[in-house]
Amino acid sequence: MHKIISNKNIAKDVFEMKLSGDTSKITAPGQFINIKLDGFYLRRPISVCDYNSDTITIIYKTVGKGTEYMSDLKSGTELDVLCGLGNGFDTSKSGDKPLLIGGGVGVPPMYNLAKKLISENKKPAAVLGFNTADDIFYEKEFMDLGIEVKISTADGSAHNKGFVTDIFPEDYTYFYTCGPIPMLKAVCDKTKTSGQLSFEERMGCGFGACMGCTCKTKYGDKRICKDGPVLLKEEIIW
Amino acid sequence: MVDISTNLCGLQLSNPVIPASGTFGFGEEFKNFYDLNILGSISIKGTTKEPRFGNETPRIAECTSGMLNSVGLQNPGVDAVISDKLPKMKEFYNKQVIANISGFSFEEFEYSCEKIDKADNVGIIEVNISCPNVHGGGMSFGTNAESAAEVTKRVKKVTTKPVFIKLTPNVTNISEIAKACEEAGADGLSLINTLLGLRVDLKTKKPVLANKKGGFSGSAVLPVALRCVYEVYEAVKIPIMGMGGVSTADDVIEMMLCGASAVQIGAANLVNPYACKEIIENLPHAMKKYGINSLKEIIGGAH
Ligand SMILES: Cc1cc2nc3c(=O)[nH]c(=O)nc-3n(C[C@H](O)[C@H](O)[C@H](O)COP(=O)(O)OP(=O)(O)OC[C@H]3O[C@@H](n4cnc5c(N)ncnc54)[C@H](O)[C@@H]3O)c2cc1C
Numbered sequence: 001m002h003k004i005i006s007n008k009n010i011a012k013d014v015f016e017m018k019l020s021g022d023t024s025k026i027t028a029p030g031q032f033i034n035i036k037l038d039g040f041y042l043r044r045p046i047s048v049c050d051y052n053s054d055t056i057t058i059i060y061k062t063v064g065k066g067t068e069y070m071s072d073l074k075s076g077t078e079l080d081v082l083c084g085l086g087n088g089f090d091t092s093k094s095g096d097k098p099l100l101i102g103g104g105v106g107v108p109p110m111y112n113l114a115k116k117l118i119s120e121n122k123k124p125a126a127v128l129g130f131n132t133a134d135d136i137f138y139e140k141e142f143m144d145l146g147i148e149v150k151i152s153t154a155d156g157s158a159h160n161k162g163f164v165t166d167i168f169p170e171d172y173t174y175f176y177t178c179g180p181i182p183m184l185k186a187v188c189d190k191t192k193t194s195g196q197l198s199f200e201e202r203m204g205c206g207f208g209a210c211m212g213c214t215c216k217t218k219y220g221d222k223r224i225c226k227d228g229p230v231l232l233k234e235e236i237i238w
Numbered sequence: 239m240v241d242i243s244t245n246l247c248g249l250q251l252s253n254p255v256i257p258a259s260g261t262f263g264f265g266e267e268f269k270n271f272y273d274l275n276i277l278g279s280i281s282i283k284g285t286t287k288e289p290r291f292g293n294e295t296p297r298i299a300e301c302t303s304g305m306l307n308s309v310g311l312q313n314p315g316v317d318a319v320i321s322d323k324l325p326k327m328k329e330f331y332n333k334q335v336i337a338n339i340s341g342f343s344f345e346e347f348e349y350s351c352e353k354i355d356k357a358d359n360v361g362i363i364e365v366n367i368s369c370p371n372v373h374g375g376g377m378s379f380g381t382n383a384e385s386a387a388e389v390t391k392r393v394k395k396v397t398t399k400p401v402f403i404k405l406t407p408n409v410t411n412i413s414e415i416a417k418a419c420e421e422a423g424a425d426g427l428s429l430i431n432t433l434l435g436l437r438v439d440l441k442t443k444k445p446v447l448a449n450k451k452g453g454f455s456g457s458a459v460l461p462v463a464l465r466c467v468y469e470v471y472e473a474v475k476i477p478i479m480g481m482g483g484v485s486t487a488d489d490v491i492e493m494m495l496c497g498a499s500a501v502q503i504g505a506a507n508l509v510n511p512y513a514c515k516e517i518i519e520n521l522p523h524a525m526k527k528y529g530i531n532s533l534k535e536i537i538g539g540a541h
């Protein structure tokens with residue numbers, strides 16, 4: 001069991017939850033946890049935003065009944081959570097200057113990834129996209145990592161007006177991204193390097209047993225929950 | 239000490255708990271959660287003649303106390319199951335498994351059954367004539383007494399292993415189909431497969447599943463499954479593997495009282511990977527609570 005240490009609203013409809021408990025199963029940034037909620041049959045998959053030896057941070061948006069229920073949970077509540085699910089991002093491919101591109105609630109997994117890349121003495125840059133000023137979160141947290149951070153809003157209400165693809169830096173060695181499908185597609189079209197993308201799918205189990213989440217790739221059929229959620233740019237069939 | 243053992247057509251089971259086909263893959267994903275050798279047996283993912291990708295995603299939809307799936311029998315095909323999956327299972331599971339097969343023509347059922355019959359760790363062949371997911375496929379065999387009997391006859395000819403025909407609940411009279419299978423030579427029956435269902439996404443106002451319809455299972459279907467097992471137990475003499483919505487030791491006992499000789503656990507494994515382990519551990523406590531000494535003795539006890 002994992003215990004909620006904090007659960008707070010950090011942007012419009014977006015919450016940051018910290019959980020204390022075993023984190024030993026988490027082996028890579030970009031993995032996810034699967035949360036059992038009272039009264040809901042299926043677990044809810046949420047990416048790991050950050051973790052250390054005994055704490056996991058997740059950031060989630062309230063989009064339906066399950067995430068709304070989560071947003072009402074109080075500190076001290078115990079949750080049944082499966083940890084360390086999915087393959088996560090492979091940082092060995094990054095080169096010196098990887099580009100991290102996050103859109104909306106695709107931003108969270110970029111945070112721990114950035115930390116990991118920094119710990120490997122690389123110089124990541126982050127490009128974060130939101131719809132509007134009210135949606136922005138973790139701007140300061142990313143800045144505090146001491147890396148180059150650029151932010152776009154679709155309506156221009158804060159920072160650069162436009163999409164993440166409008167504010168790419170000049171040169172980068174590789175890319176990592178997570179966000180809505182149209183963004184992922186645009187990122188693939190725009191980037192000249194190889195890279196890794198994190199996908200979502202409706203899940204039955206989240207650990208590879210039910211074949212509920214399979215997609216076709218150029219490298220064969222893959223379960224988003226087990227062989228993903230991270231896929232290589234080269235293997236994706238749009 | 240209470241006795242939790244049971245048997246199916248001569249196959250001795252240390253306990254009646256068996257993960258249901260399609261919810262346990264070929265065991266690989268669960269072997270890191272616990273030692274699978276505690277399980278009575280394992281029913282493997284439904285296997286077909288050719289490899290299948292299955293249906294488009296989304297394939298999963300949540301329901302109150304249950305779920306819909308429209309996986310559509312994704313599997314690597316019977317040849318890969320025999321050459322790769324079944325041998326691999328021996329590395330972490332030292333008991334006989336239940337080979338679940340499906341097909342889209344009588345010939346395909348025969349083909350897969352004849353092949354899988356040769357695998358030495360297969361103790362029982364479970365023939366899925368009821369999967370509601372595949373257009374013009376599985377459904378039609380299981381909803382008609384003649385075609386159900388015909389599949390039974392055909393597969394019985396090509397195997398010496400016990401054959402359990404897996405029935406669909408999506409019929410008017412399940413006992414009639416059960417009897418037809420028994421008369422055609424079935425050694426046992428498995429029931430129930432999923433109930434046909436549908437959900438609409440209120441945001442898009444379209445069905446959640448790409449396939450639109452899917453199979454409903456999970457806790458919510460327990461009463462339907464119990465009723466089916468209860469009815470079929472009165473109609474046939476061959477043993478029954480009962481399933482549908484079972485997620486606790488109490489549910490296992492209820493299912494056996496209705497007439498099941500063994501009990502399969504499906505969707506519960508997906509939401510709690512430790513479900514079967516916990517049920518097995520809780521069985522003796524539950525039996526004591528209800529004054530039961532031997533599970534075998536309560537089979538059909540509710541009649
Ligand atoms: C690998 C992975 C990582 C994710 N990481 C995050 C994250 O870090 N932050 C975040 O806000 N969201 C994340 N999501 C999306 C999140 O899982 C859904 O928003 C959430 O499940 C919605 O639940 P609900 O009950 O509020 O919505 P409802 O629409 O009521 O849910 C109904 C059913 O659909 C499923 N579902 C709905 N939307 C999605 C979706 N987009 N992806 C998968 N299943 C869905 C639910 O799990 C549930 O089973 C992630 C999804 C995946 C697959």
Ligand SMILES: Cc1cc2nc3c(=O)[nH]c(=O)nc-3n(C[C@H](O)[C@H](O)[C@H](O)COP(=O)(O)O)c2cc1C
Pocket residue numbers: 204210212258259260261283284285307309311338366369404430431432454455456457459481482483484502503504505506
């Ligand atoms: C994701 C999923 C996949 C399934 N695949 C198969 C299958 O391949 N063959 C089969 O005979 N039954 C299949 N079933 C049906 C189950 O084996 C079982 O009969 C049914 O789900 C009822 O049990 P439950 O309520 O415990 O899940 C599947 C069920 C689920 C949930």
Ligand code: FES
Pocket residue numbers: 202203204205206207208209210211212213214223224225226
């Ligand atoms: S959700 Fe079950 S295999 Fe991916």
